[in-house]
Amino acid sequence: MGLFADAEGRIINLRRFAIPVEQRPRHTPVVIAIAGTSMNSGKTTTASSLVHGLSRAGLRVSAAKVTGTGSGGDLWSLVDAGAEKVLDFTDMGYATTANLEPLEVEHVALSIINTLSSDLVDVIIIEIADGVLQKETAQLLSSPRFKSRLNGIVFAAGDAMGAGAGVRWLRERDLPIMAVSGVVTTSPLGIRETEDATGLPVLGIASLMDPVLAAKLCFSLPEAAALTAG
Helix, strand or coil: CCCCECCCCCECCHHHHCCCCCCCCCCCCEEEEEEECCCCCCHHHHHHHHHHHHHHCCCCEEEEECCCECCHHHHHHHHHHCCCCEEEHHHHCCCECCCCCHHHHHHHHHHHHHHHHCCCCCEEEEECCCCCCCHHHHHHHCCHHHHCCCCEEEEECCCHHHHHHHHHHHHHCCCCEEEEECHHHHCHHHHHHHHHHHCCCECCHHHHHCHHHHHHHHHCHHHHHHCCCC
16 A cells, blocks of 8 residues: 655654664573464463463563564563563564574574563563474574573473474474473373373463462473473
8 A cells, every 4th residue: 555654755664663682681581482383382372371370479571472473462462461571573673584584583582582681580481483393483493592592492282293293393403392381281181192292291371370380390490390280
């Protein structure tokens, strides 16, 4: 239909309103990523449930969606869950991260983490869009610089087969996978099959929203496997 322009006739775009990026964060919070098998595997529900549980534990939590295409719903669910500050790639001046070069996707994700790290929060929860086989997602998770900023990953899956394959993919890249969640947790049989396939705790919404279990998951990472499914 046309392009928006300012009073001088200059085209208005997101890049003009990008927030300043913190290059050297003054604080190093725990960073937990939520990845998944695909769209609609339960990543946003997993992220918002974990934010809710951590907030109930009295922790300061910020959240972000570091890849994807801009839309408000996912961000608003993180705000509603209790996140003190929520950002996504649009705050960095990008309407989408689709088809960006790998270094640019890495720059966007690390810039978001650095900016949120400057607010003296205890935990940052980040959602990575789509599934781990999607091009930009796979490239980001394979980035050594990005991986070095993660303390743990919760993997959202729709079924036990997807959970098993996704966890194997993450382990092959030495990523710190802690637990499985997502749509698979709506089925008792799916939970049992996923536990058998991955050897990981399989955490439903109730477990992620529990303040004790949420805090234990994020701050007792070596002991995370001792959590029980819920």
